[in-house]
Amino acid sequence: MTFDPRQLRIGIGHDTHRLGPHGPLRIGGVDIDFDQHLIGHSDADVLLHAVTDAILGGAAMGDIGMLFPNDDQSNLNRDSAEMLKLVTVTVRNAGFDLINIDCIVFAEQPKLAPYREQIKLNIAACLNVSSDRIGVKSKTGEQVDAVGQRLAISAQCVALLWKRS
DSSP: OOOOGGGEEEEEEEEEEEEEESOOEEETTEEEOOSEEEOSSSOOOHHHHHHHHHHHHHTTOOOHHHHSOTTOGGGTTOOHHHHHHHHHHHHHHTTEEEEEEEEEEEOSSSOOGGGHHHHHHHHHHHHTSOGGGEEEEEEOOTTOHHHHTTSEEEEEEEEEEEEOO
16 A cells, blocks of 8 residues: 555644632543632533644544534533544545644643543543653643633544555
8 A cells, every 4th residue: 555645644732711619620521629710601611622623623524613513402411522432433434544632731720730641541531542642732822811710621632543545
């Protein structure tokens, strides 16, 4: 089989959610003991939403809001890991394989380094791939903008997909 770079697809995902009082905080499917939580229609897992959008974007299959609209009551408090698993199956059935993802979580607090491996393992399980294909980094907001002022958490993800012939 000859390598054809035209079969590679890149997708990017981004999400931001406001922070509210009381925890826990869910990032990457992992509940983190923290004094705030993310606010959203679903479980507001900002990282899994960015991953979902990156994978959908790489496959040119829309975005999370198209598949799971926030005005649909069936998505109220919906588990973002469930949404990511459904998207993974849909994208695979459309002929795409995930090569890897690389993610950044932007949060002033909490520090995510102690949770990084657990987050990677959880995302890998949702995607049904090995965790060495998952990159997770965290950055602060340097006390600037909504992230830096602890009003919100954002995440970005890039996904590399392979379109099977």
